[in-house]
Amino acid sequence: MNRLTYPFCATLLGLCLWQALVWGTDAPHFILPAPWRVAKAAFESRALIAEHAVVTGTEVILGLIIGASLGAITAIQLAAFPRLARLTLPLLVFTQAVPVFALAPILTLWFGYGIGSKIVMAVLIIYFPVTSAFYDGLSRVTPGLLDLAKTMGASKTQVMLRIKIPSALPSLASGLKLAAVYAPIGAVIGEWVGASRGLGYLMLLANGRAKIDLMFATLIVLALLTLLFHKVVSMLANRLTDASVTG
Numbered sequence: 001m002n003r004l005t006y007p008f009c010a011t012l013l014g015l016c017l018w019q020a021l022v023w024g025t026d027a028p029h030f031i032l033p034a035p036w037r038v039a040k041a042a043f044e045s046r047a048l049i050a051e052h053a054v055v056t057g058t059e060v061i062l063g064l065i066i067g068a069s070l071g072a073i074t075a076i077q078l079a080a081f082p083r084l085a086r087l088t089l090p091l092l093v094f095t096q097a098v099p100v101f102a103l104a105p106i107l108t109l110w111f112g113y114g115i116g117s118k119i120v121m122a123v124l125i126i127y128f129p130v131t132s133a134f135y136d137g138l139s140r141v142t143p144g145l146l147d148l149a150k151t152m153g154a155s156k157t158q159v160m161l162r163i164k165i166p167s168a169l170p171s172l173a174s175g176l177k178l179a180a181v182y183a184p185i186g187a188v189i190g191e192w193v194g195a196s197r198g199l200g201y202l203m204l205l206a207n208g209r210a211k212i213d214l215m216f217a218t219l220i221v222l223a224l225l226t227l228l229f230h231k232v233v234s235m236l237a238n239r240l241t242d243a244s245v246t247g
Helices: 002-025 035-044 046-080 082-095 100-111 115-138 143-151 156-193 199-208 212-246
Strands: none
Touching (some): 002 035, 035 046, 046 082, 046 115, 046 156, 046 212, 082 115, 115 156, 156 199, 199 212
16 A cells, blocks of 8 residues: 555645645746646647657667667676776766767757657667666676686686676666666657657647647656656566576
């Protein structure tokens, strides 16, 4: 019951504070719509919001799959070849000095206004967290396990597959949970820069037509979609971690 009660109470409190802010500031509805106006807009435009949510959801899912796969493969390669890690890690850190958001116009120019540029944005924004978290886990394996493996004559491949990767799965799980939150950000930023579909595009469209209630409704749907992705990825990551422990 606590899992349901606390979120319900938090949501109710948020709605009350929102309504109190509307009353206290006496802001016009085209600046700060009341919760009931946003709920009404969401209901009346439910088909439109759902259509654009499917597009954004597809971008996020594909971005998560590709970005997480590339990040995991990169982390394994860096852990397997220390010299490569010493050369590559500084470059990876340097790439984070360039805001991914600033690359959105360039990616849109290269990959077009379709779904491709948004997937690339999502991949770029989650690639480093997954790589960094998994590599950190691969580099912090208990030394006693490695010594035991060497004593038993295990090859580097066996050590990686049977000791390092299983031991680092909790770190990978943490990186995936972060990725599930970051991926929608990349997709929406890409939609803001240039798109004809998606929740980010719908937000800009609603704002341009002064339909602020619809913009708020779209924003709330985006937040709920992000929470859903985080929940699903967390469940899958926890199962992966549990399987490695029992295995």
